[in-house]
Amino acid sequence: MADFTSGFWDLYIIVITVLAILGCGVLLWSQSTHKVEAGSDGTTGHVWDENLTELNTPLPRWWMWLFYITIVFALVYLVLYPGLGSYAGKLGWKSSGEYQQELAKADADYGPLFAKYASQDLKAVAADPQAHAIGERMFLTYCAQCHGSDARGNKGYPDLTDKDWLHGGEPSVIKETIMKGRNGMMPPMGAAVGSEADIENVAHYVKSLSGLTADPIKVSFGKTKFGACIACHGPGGVGNQALGAPNLTDKVWLYGGSAETIMETIRKGRTNTMPSFQAFLGDAKVHVLAAYVWSLSNDPAPANLAAAPGVAQK
Amino acid sequence: MTEAATKPVVIRMYAAREEIYPREAKGRYASLRWACVWITQIVFYGLPWLNWNGRQAVLFDLGARKFYIFGMVLWPQDFIYLAALLIIAAYLLFLVTAIAGRVWCGFACPQTVYTEIFMWIERKIEGARSARIRLDRQPWSADKLARKSAKHLAWGVVALFTGFSFVAYFAPVRSLLANIGAFALGPWEWFWIGFYAFATYGNAGWLREQVCKYMCPYARFQSAMFDKDTLIVTYDQERGEPRGALNPKATAEQAEAKGDCIDCNMCVQVCPTGIDIRKGLQYECIGCAACVDACNGVMDKIDLPRGLIRYSTDNAMDKKWSAKRIGQRILRTRVLIYTALLVLIVAGFGTALALRTPLKLDVIRDRGSMGREVGDGMIENVYRLQIMNTAETGHTFRIKVSGIDSVKLATPDEAVLDGASTRALPVRVQVERSAAARGSNHIEFELTAVDDPSLTVREKAVFIVPK
Ligand code: SF4
Ligand code: SF4
Numbered sequence: 001m002a003d004f005t006s007g008f009w010d011l012y013i014i015v016i017t018v019l020a021i022l023g024c025g026v027l028l029w030s031q032s033t034h035k036v037e038a039g040s041d042g043t044t045g046h047v048w049d050e051n052l053t054e055l056n057t058p059l060p061r062w063w064m065w066l067f068y069i070t071i072v073f074a075l076v077y078l079v080l081y082p083g084l085g086s087y088a089g090k091l092g093w094k095s096s097g098e099y100q101q102e103l104a105k106a107d108a109d110y111g112p113l114f115a116k117y118a119s120q121d122l123k124a125v126a127a128d129p130q131a132h133a134i135g136e137r138m139f140l141t142y143c144a145q146c147h148g149s150d151a152r153g154n155k156g157y158p159d160l161t162d163k164d165w166l167h168g169g170e171p172s173v174i175k176e177t178i179m180k181g182r183n184g185m186m187p188p189m190g191a192a193v194g195s196e197a198d199i200e201n202v203a204h205y206v207k208s209l210s211g212l213t214a215d216p217i218k219v220s221f222g223k224t225k226f227g228a229c230i231a232c233h234g235p236g237g238v239g240n241q242a243l244g245a246p247n248l249t250d251k252v253w254l255y256g257g258s259a260e261t262i263m264e265t266i267r268k269g270r271t272n273t274m275p276s277f278q279a280f281l282g283d284a285k286v287h288v289l290a291a292y293v294w295s296l297s298n299d300p301a302p303a304n305l306a307a308a309p310g311v312a313q314k
Numbered sequence: 315m316t317e318a319a320t321k322p323v324v325i326r327m328y329a330a331r332e333e334i335y336p337r338e339a340k341g342r343y344a345s346l347r348w349a350c351v352w353i354t355q356i357v358f359y360g361l362p363w364l365n366w367n368g369r370q371a372v373l374f375d376l377g378a379r380k381f382y383i384f385g386m387v388l389w390p391q392d393f394i395y396l397a398a399l400l401i402i403a404a405y406l407l408f409l410v411t412a413i414a415g416r417v418w419c420g421f422a423c424p425q426t427v428y429t430e431i432f433m434w435i436e437r438k439i440e441g442a443r444s445a446r447i448r449l450d451r452q453p454w455s456a457d458k459l460a461r462k463s464a465k466h467l468a469w470g471v472v473a474l475f476t477g478f479s480f481v482a483y484f485a486p487v488r489s490l491l492a493n494i495g496a497f498a499l500g501p502w503e504w505f506w507i508g509f510y511a512f513a514t515y516g517n518a519g520w521l522r523e524q525v526c527k528y529m530c531p532y533a534r535f536q537s538a539m540f541d542k543d544t545l546i547v548t549y550d551q552e553r554g555e556p557r558g559a560l561n562p563k564a565t566a567e568q569a570e571a572k573g574d575c576i577d578c579n580m581c582v583q584v585c586p587t588g589i590d591i592r593k594g595l596q597y598e599c600i601g602c603a604a605c606v607d608a609c610n611g612v613m614d615k616i617d618l619p620r621g622l623i624r625y626s627t628d629n630a631m632d633k634k635w636s637a638k639r640i641g642q643r644i645l646r647t648r649v650l651i652y653t654a655l656l657v658l659i660v661a662g663f664g665t666a667l668a669l670r671t672p673l674k675l676d677v678i679r680d681r682g683s684m685g686r687e688v689g690d691g692m693i694e695n696v697y698r699l700q701i702m703n704t705a706e707t708g709h710t711f712r713i714k715v716s717g718i719d720s721v722k723l724a725t726p727d728e729a730v731l732d733g734a735s736t737r738a739l740p741v742r743v744q745v746e747r748s749a750a751a752r753g754s755n756h757i758e759f760e761l762t763a764v765d766d767p768s769l770t771v772r773e774k775a776v777f778i779v780p781k
Binding site for chain 2: 031032033034035036044045056058059060061062063064133136137140144145146148149150151152154155157
């Protein structure tokens with residue numbers, strides 16, 4: 001994107017900058033000597049208020065040279081680095097380049113550590129206290145915004161500490177979820193289910209599937225209308241991890257288990273996105289992160305990993 | 315002004331520096347200055363080599379953002395101590411200046427100390443003052459070239475060693491030395507060694523009094539700390555004037571009329587800033603007392619009492635006070651206030667340092683949810699505890715929450731941290747619904763080292779019960 005909306009302002013800044021610097025030089029040069037009407041009494045010849053005179057106490061000459069050096073430095077700097085309008089500078093320096101360099105350095109520093117874990121089995125990584133600590137930090141940085149610091153989720157964001165998984169809880173599936181992201185899609189089913197009464201009946205049936213209190217009459221009506229849902233949630237409502245369709249027979253609810261909430265879900269559908277971290281974190285880091293997430297609902301080692309030591313700072 | 319005086323002339327606003335060839339001063343104050351050179355340089359050059367607890371005793375590790383000072387490790391959060399230290403140093407300087415003028419400048423300032431070392435080298439290679447003047451006036455010869463190169467080489471070596479010692483405060487000295495040998499330093503280490511060496515060489519070798527006169531900010535405002543009772547190096551006008559050479563043929567009457575100053579110019583020749591102290595107090599005077607030493611030597615030779623040039627005060631000169639009276643005036647209001655402030659700050663600093671806990675805790679409430687209901691009527695909030703163990707030893711810490719009845723931790727209440735490590739620990743806190751009011755409630759986290767109960771920190775937090 002251009003820095004300025006019109007070429008004029010670019011030029012305007014360049015001209016002012018260059019003129020100001022050259023102006024300083026001219027001023028310095030013109031003021032380094034002075035022609036005065038002076039006596040031999042060591043004064044500059046200026047007289048104020050009848051008899052006030054100014055002694056000529058010259059500054060050190062190296063000081064003047066420092067001024068000149070400063071001017072040369074400024075000009076060289078403006079040639080090499082960005083500073084003159086939108087001129088990019090001979091060295092092509094950019095702040096984003098600086099950032100990339102730091103990133104590359106960090107990757108070089110920590111790369112071997114992640115590479116070591118990347119070659120290990122996910123369950124083995126999960127049992128490693130150091131990897132656990134790293135995973136915990138990554139989780140707090142990248143995942144806690146949605147899933148909470150304790151990984152127990154929020155409304156609309158799955159709890160990662162229970163045994164219930166939308167797409168499967170195998171370590172490799174968790175890794176795939178983090179790498180590729182997921183799109184949870186429940187289409188609006190209002191029309192397919194039927195009338196408002198039908199929707200309410202189905203909601204009560206769904207409640208009954210997980211053993212919640214429900215109106216038995218509505219449940220029996222709802223059962224007949226549940227056919228619209230079978231394609232995804234299966235005939236018994238046990239869900240389908242291949243599709244990411246939730247199991248409706250457990251007590252885990254992504255949005256809530258009240259009849260109203262379930263009716264709303266049926267009517268309007270739900271859309272959920274878990275972003276993909278492949279490009280951002282890369283395989284090696286996700287490997288450690290996935291191991292950590294898996295360990296949240298499994299016990300990878302008898303050792304108490306919750307007491308894993310903090311990451312030492314040298 | 316007369317007609318003759320007003321003809322146009324060109325004057326220069328910038329003048330070349332005039333070389334000053336200070337004569338070596340010998341005496342009480344010169345020895346004192348050398349003592350200061352030895353003490354400061356043994357400390358400066360030696361400190362990086364000292365070890366403590368298996369690490370360098372004093373190391374400012376900027377990369378890891380840790381300052382190691384003997385038994386203490388300061389983190390960025392402890393920056394306030396550095397600020398306090400600087401304030402103390404400043405007050406100490408003010409106090410000393412109010413009492414004794416620019417003694418810091420004359421005896422302990424690095425500029426003075428390194429100039430003293432560089433001048434010593436210069437004397438050893440180019441000879442005493444007159445020899446140096448002669449050498450500089452000579453045309454170039456093999457001898458002059460050899461002497462000049464030897465001097466600059468020696469200066470360069472001292473400067474480089476100084477630069478190296480400086481960097482050794484920021485990078486471990488032993489590996490620094492090994493890496494220099496192998497030419498394996500990073501660009502910044504080379505830069506700083508070179509930069510500091512160059513600054514030493516330039517300041518102590520070339521600029522010298524120019525630094526004190528034109529660059530030093532302290533020289534500009536120290537006069538604000540001066541008053542008429544401040545000790546200054548001063549020439550006793552009354553006793554010295556009228557000055558004039560000793561004349562063995564003078565009559566007793568003539569000798570009586572003449573002052574004690576024999577106009578030998580020794581005091582001018584030893585002055586490192588090239589001034590004549592007999593013209594009175596001048597801003598260039600750094601209070602080094604070289605002229606005192608010189609004049610005392612002269613007085614000894616001509617059998618007159620010492621002290622024609624001496625440390626005295628404006629008031630004492632005007633009113634002919636005795637040394638005792640000068641001493642009494644030291645305890646004046648200004649000095650007492652400076653002292654009181656200094657004592658106060660030092661005491662506060664010492665207490666704060668002694669009470670400092672090498673453990674820090676920040677509590678961050680999860681923003682994602684206000685608070686959730688979990689089984690059996692409990693409300694749960696999630697927090698992230700940011701724990702910093704700034705001690706050098708590891709500990710197991712026990713976490714406690716308090717503030718509401720029935721408040722409890724639902725996650726493990728112990729956390730292990732290595733020495734000098736940080737950890738973000740997610741914890742869940744539960745409260746019985748009936749025990750807390752809706753909205754926000756105050757709770758407090760307490761972190762205690764299991765093996766050392768004195769290591770305890772508390773931090774307030776808010777527990778939210780949803781409506
Ligand atoms: S006048 Fe005396 S005390 Fe002052 S700088 Fe010169 S030698 Fe030192
Ligand atoms: S050294 Fe003492 S005697 Fe010699 S000129 Fe200076 S004040 Fe006079």
